[in-house]
Amino acid sequence: MLLYDTLRSGNAWKVRLMASLVGVPLERRTLSIDRGDLAQPAFLAVAPLGHVPVLRLPDGTHLAESLAILHYLAQGTPWWPDALPAQSSVLTWLSFEQDRHMKPLAQLRLLLALHPGGDPLGATCIAHARAAHAALGVLDTQLARQGQDGWVATPDHPSIADVALYPYTCMAPMGGIALNDYPAIRAWLDRMEHLPGYQALFPGQPERNLSTQEQP
Numbered sequence: 001m002l003l004y005d006t007l008r009s010g011n012a013w014k015v016r017l018m019a020s021l022v023g024v025p026l027e028r029r030t031l032s033i034d035r036g037d038l039a040q041p042a043f044l045a046v047a048p049l050g051h052v053p054v055l056r057l058p059d060g061t062h063l064a065e066s067l068a069i070l071h072y073l074a075q076g077t078p079w080w081p082d083a084l085p086a087q088s089s090v091l092t093w094l095s096f097e098q099d100r101h102m103k104p105l106a107q108l109r110l111l112l113a114l115h116p117g118g119d120p121l122g123a124t125c126i127a128h129a130r131a132a133h134a135a136l137g138v139l140d141t142q143l144a145r146q147g148q149d150g151w152v153a154t155p156d157h158p159s160i161a162d163v164a165l166y167p168y169t170c171m172a173p174m175g176g177i178a179l180n181d182y183p184a185i186r187a188w189l190d191r192m193e194h195l196p197g198y199q200a201l202f203p204g205q206p207e208r209n210l211s212t213q214e215q216p
């Protein structure tokens, strides 16, 4: 399958991480937001929402939205649990990720690291920082509740909710959000990074994980 991504997209990293954890090989077509690739008709023809990630499926159709793609890749694996209550709990945390978690963390990373020039003390960044800390507080409390070896939505095995929440939590410091006050989150990040098949944002180049460069 072919993944349309960009080099630094956290939403696309979710997909590469999921594919690697379940052992599904992906080809990558890496586009550039700065170059305007996502506004080109050729991309919009397969990605009407105009965002990465988009996955081309074996039947030639295209699937957009990171969480939909995680759901697709996890079918038939323990990353999408069998039991209805567990599935429903995963959906709760996926919804939390899109509604309260990803946006403030992604915006702070964009404004303060990727396209620096944002004012960390300006009203926009302060509002995002407040929302980011509120979301991280909720996540930390949930992880503490799940126990020291637990996962976000399902206590016994990680699910797509863990994959969805991992990238922007891990990159929070790029947007000036320190994780010192979130011990359960720090322990969970470490557990994620030791899973068989874990894939970094820049595999084999850990020094680039906090990279602000869009070029390879």
Ligand SMILES: N[C@@H](CCC(=O)N[C@@H](CS)C(=O)NCC(=O)O)C(=O)O
Pocket (backbone or CB within 6 Å): 009, 010, 011, 012, 033, 038, 050, 051, 052, 053, 064, 065, 066, 067, 098
């Ligand atoms: N809700 C979408 C968000 C996707 C998204 O925001 N993608 C960003 C990259 S991380 C993008 O394509 N941005 C295009 C742009 O800024 O022009 C998802 O979870 O996949």
